[in-house]
Amino acid sequence: MIQLTRLNGKSFTLNALYIEVIESFPDTTITLTNGHKYVVKEPQQEVTMKISSFYRDINVLSLKKDTEVFGDE
Template identity: 85%
Template sequence: MIQLTRLNGKPFSLNALFIEVIESFPDTTITLTNGHKYVVKEPEQEVSQKITSFYRDINVLSLRKGSEVLDDE
């Protein structure tokens, strides 16, 4: 889940796995795979960074080449 803020200032959590499209109209609008739309205060780039961080946390994205942690065996 990623933490976002509605335009009225109310924070909420959104499951980033269901995000299909992020657009700026100029407000950032997030469309989910089920068609639901959310308009948030965060800029598009910040939402993208939160999604990437979330994917890394749940191991959907692997570590970049050269940044792997090696086990001492």
């Protein structure tokens, strides 16, 4: 889940697994797989970084290539 802010200043939590499209119109608009749309204050790049962090937290994305792996294999 990622924390975002609506244009009216109210924060909410969104399940990033259901995000299909992120666009800037110039406001950042997030479209979910079910067709629901959310317009948020955060810029598109920040939303993308939050999604990537969420995916790493739940182990959907693997470690980056430059990240050290424990052990001498």
